[in-house]
Amino acid sequence: MNMKIGSWLVAVMVLATNSPALATAYNMPTSNDSLIGNLQYTAVTADDDTAAKIGQRFDIGFSAIQSANPQVDITKDIANGTQLQIPTQHLLPNQPREGIVVNLPEMRMYYYTDGQVRTYPIGIGKIGKTIPIKKTTIVRKAKNPIWIPPQDIREFNLEQGIVLPKIMPAGPDNPLGPYAIYTGLPTYLIHSTIFPESVGKRASFGCLRMFESDIQDFFPVVNKGVPVVIINEPTKVGWENNRLFVETHQPLEEHNDAFDATLPGMVYIVANATNDSDALVDWQMLDYLAKERDGIPHEVAVKLPGLSG
Secondary structure: OOHHHHHOOOOOEEEOOOOOOOOOEEEOOOOOOOEEEOEEEEEOOOOOOOHHHHHHHHOOOHHHHHHHOOOOOOOOOOOOOOEEEEOOEEEOOOOOOOEEEEEOOOOEEEEEEOOEEEEEEOEEEOOOOOOOOOEEEEEEEEEOOOEOOOHHHHHHHHHOOOOOOOOEOOOOOOOOOOEEEEEOOOOOEEEEOOOHHHOOOEEEOOOEEEOHHHHHHHHHHOOOOOEEEEEOOOEEEEEEOOEEEEEEOOOOHHHOOOHHHOHHHHHHHHHHHHOOOOEEEOHHHHHHHHHHOOOOOEEEEEEOOOOOO
16 A cells, blocks of 8 residues: 555554454444444464454454455465454444344444444355345344255255255254344344354355354344345445545445446545535545455545635
């Protein structure tokens, strides 16, 4: 990153230690602001040398670590002492702040409740198995759920020589783990997983997978009737005081023609966000974010008070 771009990277940077995952609940920003959390850095230690371990430690998914650290091959053990950016700062999605908002390109879920917003990384459906992009609700939840494998999953496993039972009881082999939350979209659940390394990846047949530590926090506070909106928002834009931030993620492969995944679309969004105020916009930074898509909020504009009129 050159010095000009570096000068526009505005975030609170905290040197991380080997502490447990950060709390996922934040006080709701004002209606005009959208930034939550802090950007962090950490040095990899011998005890957490894989992306899966680091993800659970900081409550972020595999794709988030990968996007924020493109210079590191996180598919392998990460060398002791490697410095990593930890993308634990987020812009709230450009959606009403109510219920559950699932942003598929970001592979992250937001839950608005009691003046707070809770946010969790998720694993999502593989290509061709994405949960529908639409609105639904929570219809029920269950501890130690049984699993009735859908036909497509049964057929997929049969191709691998695995014959699944028609009904899988609760237990250590049940892929739903100990918690399941059912939506109004049949066969699409929010659940824990016995494959924590899949959180932050496209690995499921459509369900949304959570770290068990996260769903233990989420399960007690979500109930039947909570609205859920599934969105495809690879570019998020939001203010913090007088500064405008943009956060970009890789678009879903089957939706890579999304308007806000293109530079013209991003220019339109930023122009629309700044059209009622005098603002200095760094269009070079916006061009950089259209290409790099590191999943981190970057300052792209600042209001210049006192110039209008």
